[in-house]
Amino acid sequence: MLGGGPFGLQPGQWTDDTSMALCLAESLIEKRSFDPKDQMDRYCRWWREGYLSSTGTCFDIGVTVRTSLESYLRTGKP
Structure with missing residues (x-):
């Protein structure tokens, strides 16, 4: 984890993919x-509060993830 990239992360910071993997784990x-x-x-x-986000x-x-989370919050169905 070198840092930089499209989000200007610091060395050691991770992206949404790792945050979601940590949530699952x-x-x-x-x-x-x-x-x-x-x-x-x-x-x-994670989406609303930054839980397990490196920042x-x-x-x-992603659009698909956001849509799925919005649907879950609306319906209560995972």
Whole structure:
């Protein structure tokens, strides 16, 4: 992790892909199995609060991911 790139990250900072992987890993460890609601809740925290982001904010999110999270927040269905 050298830093730079399109987001001007500092060395050691990671992107959205790693943040989402960390959300999944924490959910699997804490729940000791796959819990789609917990997983989606963590993704929403990352998106809205910067949870597990290297910068403290969600500075990049794909259209498909954002649409999925908006749908989850609207319907409650993972």
